[in-house]
Amino acid sequence: MKKLLNDPRATVREMLEGQVDLNPGQALLAEADVVVRADLPPPGAREVAVLSGGGSGHEPAHAGYVGPGMLHAAVAGDVFTSPGVDAVLAGIRAAAGPAGALLVVKNYTGDRLNFGLAAELARGEGMPVEIVVVADDVALHGTVEPARRRGIAGTVLVHKVAGAAAAAGLPLAAVAAEARAAAEAMGSMGVALGACTVPAAGRPGFTLGEAEIELGLGIHGEQGVRRGPLRPADALVAEMLETILADRGLAAGARVALLVNGLGGTPPMELAVVARAALALLRGRGLVVERAWSGTLLSALEMPGVSLTVLPVDDGRLARLDAPSAAPAWPGSGRIAPSRIVIGAPPMPPEAAPQTPTPEGQAVRRAALAAATALEAAEARLTELDSAAGDGDLGLSMTRGAAAVRALPEGAWADAPAALHAMGEALRRAIAGSSGPFYATALLRAARALPPGAPSPQDWARAFAAGVAAIAELGGAQPGDRTMLDALHPAARRLGEAVAESRPLAEAWREAVAAARQGAEATAGMRPRLGRASYLGERAMGVPDAGAVAALTWMEALGG
CATH class of the missing domain: 1.25.40.340 (DhaL domain)
Structure with a gap:
């Protein structure tokens, strides 16, 4: 294993220090691995605080989304390990005021327990706190009930919806309702071409043959729902999107946003190929793709692979996605043309009449x-x-x-x-x-x-x-x-x-x-x-x- 690290036990803190060094709009808590907005007003003047977090190794999530219009704080645990209750509570105390806090939590047992207990302790201190659980992994549709599915890359869009609602001045209940509705509406599914290596483990979490893939994987280096043969990108995209659309009941006429997310080891070239196929399939089915993003937005260390997220939208939700955000990792407006723009070559100058060679x-x-x-x-x-x-x-x-x-x-x-x-x-x-x-x-x-x-x-x-x-x-x-x-x-x-x-x-x-x-x-x-x-x-x-x-x-x- 070759990684640009020092002591694996100090990696998370050193990563957060680098993150904050590079982004002057962020600050780092001295006694906890928590990144907060540096521009927070006094507690009495604060809007609803939106917090998220989880294990590290998902960069740029979650600290990359701390900034105006998105998260107010992000709590980082060790690699693929939930942060402890005290760290989450420290983040709530640092970011929230009387308006309260919303915790966006991916549906993993450790995250739910630690964020849930921290929320209960904060409530005991008089702080209003709501929790929204993201469980967008439709690959588990035949394995577990919807409430027990994993939370994966769609979480980033929930951050955006919740952050925009909070920035608009909505009260905690309304911010939580919008975030919860977005989380419940979306569907995501991923495919991996290889495993990742957790620094403390020093070896890949699983092995794949040269022509094998894992379909329906999570974001912690674990195996997927099914192992299968490597196929062209278009075929893999079709299987993932067909699963998402069927599970979410999305058909012709639906307005959606698309997220093409690299898992850490996928180059932009391949993500663009996947985005091309996804847009073509959705449009071919009659869906209206209002916004689309492509990039590494929530990774699994250096895992090669991609996940797709489809979020149904209406005018209200679209306004939340379009609202400005200065979070360093937010990829921008996501506005796309209704169809691919292709410009023909300019006309060639007329050729001279052939002449007899001299x-x-x-x-x-x-x-x-x-x-x-x-x-x-x-x-x-x-x-x-x-x-x-x-x-x-x-x-x-x-x-x-x-x-x-x-x-x-x-x-x-x-x-x-x-x-x-x-x-x-x-x-x-x-x-x-x-x-x-x-x-x-x-x-x-x-x-x-x-x-x-x-x-x-x-x-x-x-x-x-x-x-x-x-x-x-x-x-x-x-x-x-x-x-x-x-x-x-x-x-x-x-x-x-x-x-x-x-x-x-x-x-x-x-x-x-x-x-x-x-x-x-x-x-x-x-x-x-x-x-x-x-x-x-x-x-x-x-x-x-x-x-x-x-x-x-x-x-x-x-x-x-």
């Missing part, structure tokens, strides 16, 4: 096809070189680029500038990673540097230099950084010098290739300073840079 265009085509053949033949070597210091995809990228050049229509070779432009566009679309943008930018820049008609050797030298400069600008590299520029830059310089000396273009190009070869070979002794190779430092030395060798490969073919 001799210059045909010459560029022959050279380009020769370069394509050379890159295809060098695929294995480029892959080997790139694997030594990169991700090994350069050989495949170059062959994809070669295929894209071969596929260009006859009209793409109308003249030299048009041919370079067409190749740049083709490579932009065909090659992923960094090679595509580099070569596309170079070709497009070179195309703009060439005059129409029959370019002179000086024109070609200027165009080649412009393309090389474009690569340097785009990537930020310089000669000596161990990149393709270590071959291209000396080649461009030598080509310009040779044509300035009135050398024939073919001869000047041979000298440029010789300079590129020398530059590419020199990269074997260079320490990389850019790209993936730079992460390896001296370990990348000893073999030439793959990008420089690729540039040399097509340059040699152009002069063949």
Whole structure:
């Protein structure tokens, strides 16, 4: 087990200290693991206080929801362990005034006993206290009666409803009634792809095979109602939502809010995939999804998995969900469009009428096809070189680029500038990673540097230099950084010098290739300073840079 902790016995206190350090609107009780709002007025001026809590390990719950518009205090126990009676009582005394307190409690025996006894003691001190129990886990519909179900992620929405009702100035009985109605109306269900590890235990609570999941689990690392095979996200979402909708009696026309909750180890990418499926299913059944949230809102440590909560809403409950809250973990308004907004691509500029290729265009085509053949033949070597210091995809990228050049229509070779432009566009679309943008930018820049008609050797030298400069600008590299520029830059310089000396273009190009070869070979002794190779430092030395060798490969073919 690897965790960023100190002493497991001090973890909860240290976590709460960090929580309060990061949120100036919160304060920490000195003698109890309780987070309270730092802006509470004197007791006589306080609204109904809404408190919640439970075992730690569910972060950002519960302390993350302490703030205006939600909780007034949160009481934290040890990991997956109910806080003691004294801590709960300390939270009530710190947060509540004559208006009283509402305790939102998840339906676990320890929480009900400790919060219940603390409420009784507070009442004995003259403090009005109500309790709302959340039992939203519909996975237990065939196992226990509704009043004995577990409380899971839907608790967060109860916090919001109760906190907004209290902020609106309602008396304790009315705040409790709204919170209780929301808790009784909602349904939640979860699925886990793996277990979590309680710090004090040091090992996972259960084990799953590579292709197994747990359906209908709680939030304390326990097993679910049923173990089954891993299925696509859409299928799992369908099973969870169908169970919720059937249990809650929700059908077409119902207005609902949706909560997609990560259990601690689920990345936002997967939560978005789940949210997409959930919204599609609910809308497909004719339900109106008024609000939706997605994120890790009530976790089970680092457990990979997700739960779904569906809460029926009307205008009044929607107003509570929409009421402002400054609690640091509340995910925002949850407002969504009635359906997915998809915008079509802007119209492409009209294409010019195909032209018959000029001799210059045909010459560029022959050279380009020769370069394509050379890159295809060098695929294995480029892959080997790139694997030594990169991700090994350069050989495949170059062959994809070669295929894209071969596929260009006859009209793409109308003249030299048009041919370079067409190749740049083709490579932009065909090659992923960094090679595509580099070569596309170079070709497009070179195309703009060439005059129409029959370019002179000086024109070609200027165009080649412009393309090389474009690569340097785009990537930020310089000669000596161990990149393709270590071959291209000396080649461009030598080509310009040779044509300035009135050398024939073919001869000047041979000298440029010789300079590129020398530059590419020199990269074997260079320490990389850019790209993936730079992460390896001296370990990348000893073999030439793959990008420089690729540039040399097509340059040699152009002069063949």
